[in-house]
Amino acid sequence: MNQAAFSARLTRIPRAFDPEAGADAAAGFPGLAPEIRALIAATAGCSPYLKGLMQREADWLCAALSAPPEGALASLLAEPREAGLDTLGTALRQAKRRAALLTALCDLGGVWSLEEVTGALTGLADLAVDLCVKWLVAEEIRRGKLPGATPSDAETAAGMVVLAMGKMGAGELNYSSDIDLICLFDQDRYGEDWQDARAAFIRVTRKMTALISDVTGDGYVFRTDLRLRPDASVTPVCLSMAAAYSYYEAEGRTWERAAYIKARPCGGDLAAGEKFLKSLTPFVWRRHLDYAAIQDAHDMRLRIRDHRGLNGPLAVENHNIKLGQGGIREIEFFTQTRQLIAGGRDPDLRDATTVGGLSALAAKGWIPAGTAAELTTLYRAHRELEHRLQMVGDAQTQTLPATPGGVARIAAFMGEDEATFREGLLARLTRTDQLTEGFFAPSDTGAEETELSDHAAGIVEGWKSYPCLRSDRARAIFRRLRPQLLARLSRAASPDEALVAFDGFLAGLPAGVQLFALFEANPSLVDLIVDIAGTAPELALYLSRNARVLDAVIGGSFFEPWPGVRGLTADLAQHLAGQSDYERSLDEARRWMKEWHFRVGVHHLRGLIDSFEAGKQYADLAEAVVAALWPVVLADFSAKHGAPPGRGAVLLAMGSLGAGRLNARSDLDLILIYDANGVEQSEGRRPLPTRSYYARLTQAMVTALSAQTAGGRLYEVDVRLRPSGRQGPVATSLASWRDYQETEAWTWEHLALTRARVVAGDPTLGAEVETTRRAVIAVKGQGEKVRADVAEMRARLFEAKPARGEWETKNGPGRLMDIELIAEMLALIAASPARQVERQLAGAKDLLPAADQEALARAWRFLWSLHCAARLLSDQPLQPEALGEGGRAFLLRQTGESDETALLDRLRSVVALAADVTARHSA
Incomplete structure (x- = not known):
């Protein structure tokens, strides 16, 4: 803060409305500098109240204005602290008189900013209340x-x-x-x-x-x-x-x-x-984006205006600068409502001040920077006028005078001639209204609705009975939305299919106010919903039951670069750290995961990423959930049964998670491996034998990931790839796991090991597990038995899981599982640590001719593109005719084919070629 003397910091002076009164006041301060006496004269010439204070506090004021005003403020705030209860009221009233006089002159002379003026007044109020x-x-x-x-x-x-x-x-x-x-x-x-x-x-x-x-x-x-x-x-x-x-x-x-x-x-x-x-x-601060707050704020504004009779035409006389059209409250409501909408998700938006709130909203992209800057300037101007209105007679008023003479006094107090003041004020009020009114009161456009077929009209008529449209408020918002919704649906690839899918979305909504308000404030979301409804009806149905995931679309980071496993893990860990108990942590993990999962699906659906990037992102997300949730589960379990005995445990991801590529509906294959290090039981309130401890810890982790709650589940979890499968313990000691792999495991278990990867737990133990994995692969891939076992396994797989029609991508000869099995076999024989199919194939140059390697890799890429895309659209076997036109168009975009016939021809050709290669190399 600038500590220079008062006179050196003067930047403006009002115009004296009553020069005689001003001159009379200035005469009482002959010892002050001329520029200060001019400020006193101009101030007293506009405000009888301040003139009276100057005369009452003349001696104090002379001393206060001869030095930096900050020192005078500190001194007057210190004095009441020395008072007793019997003299406290008198001391505070003296402090108030002096603070009122000092802040007024600092304000009028431009010595202090608006924040410094309001801060000084607030500091006195804090002192008074606390004492x-x-x-x-x-x-x-x-x-x-x-x-x-x-x-x-x-x-x-x-x-x-x-x-x-x-x-x-x-x-x-x-x-x-x-x-x-x-x-x-x-x-x-x-x-x-x-x-x-x-x-x-x-x-x-x-x-x-x-x-x-x-x-x-x-x-x-x-x-x-x-x-x-x-x-x-x-x-x-x-x-x-x-x-x-x-x-x-x-x-x-x-x-x-x-x-x-x-x-x-x-x-x-x-x-x-x-x-x-x-x-x-x-x-x-509600966790979801609370767009219904906009309507609440709008209704409140209208009630205030009606109650105060402030709905007349805009004029200077009798205008309320706080509550009237274009006033202070408009800017405050605009800021606070936006903060309520998004502040539950982003604590950076929770600034208590209006100017700070506008700045934070602009920094996070919730309002344009230009709008924030303009509203800040308007807010400061409105507040300065508010202060001048109150300084005239120390009245708690925000209403401009009813007479031209009264307005002229305020104009002089603002340092302007009356005409300039009137013109500037009306311009500021109008501009404030322009910037804020559209946000609060979306207009009923009156747009004509799209002409509907009889079938479509019947569907739309049925909307009246849906739960989401029960309330008057929901119906009012939806009435404004309906024309643009129907117009967008009519432009879908197949309008009837899109309407039916949107109808399913609408029917599944338990309530509508929040979501409809969200759509109204963010029209681009309507396009997204129509796109999803016309392409992936199942995703639309999911959305109707989990509509809050749409918060993520407008939450500021939806289209930012993918953060990767580390970024995701850190973000989820931060969210979980803020939860008060274990169950809330699990609920928060579910909410968080669904938002990111939805993001991957939307990016895939809209062509922002392809199937390969989608597969990686789904895997990154699952790994982050496991990694961030593991310490939470462990801490809760340890609170009951003590810290993990020995060196602790790790979670070993198998299958697709281990390989780092999942689809939208993948489950997780996990194994828990621990090292008791000779410790026989835990130490805690309810100690457990080591084996029971880790078995129950495994169950706790599986439950955390897979339990179905009101918030849904995170993932289905499969632990059958542990040693001895269903018959074996759900948790395995490091020594037992190593011995089993070396002496008892079958070839299929060694093949599974080629994709295994530690995703959570003690890093040192994890390194030992990885060392063991590589050592077992190096030994167990030798000899002809591997190829013979794989040939037998292929036969069993084809019998147990045959291809379900020509559109099958996963099961059967030449399809994904078959190619992945051959890739695992080659990695095992080559003692390759690679986990992903492409790398396993590329690492087997001595075992697979280049042409065959390229044929399998090309087939796998095509099949994965089709499979990953199909799993986003439905959990049923791929049948293009059941997907609708939008879904079929999505599959064609993902595979680069021109039409359905060309796609099926290519699928047949790819599968036949891959089946030939896999058969030759597994015999």
């Missing part, structure tokens, strides 16, 4: 009215806290503002005596408000308003935190959520206040 509460609580303790409390408890107000709300909470108090407070106390601190404590805190609250707001011969400190507390008409002026929390959890409304954006402990037990505010985080 009053602590002195009055000390008095209650002295009188024995607070059960169990001692004099030392007065420093924390014995568990009472005052929350600053509104502008005070944000450090934005206006010049003649009242202060909005909520008074609470910690009921748990008093046990069965909490009602006696409540009575004492109610007395403290009433005395505090009187001490601060009563008008005496010395004036007043701040007008105080306690009506923002829960259910103010029926609750006491101070209530327990538990009662307040219960109210917000059960009945809290959108306007109360918005109010808590700015909430801040300002007096009493600040730590208890912070703890209470933290407990309200789920109420204020």
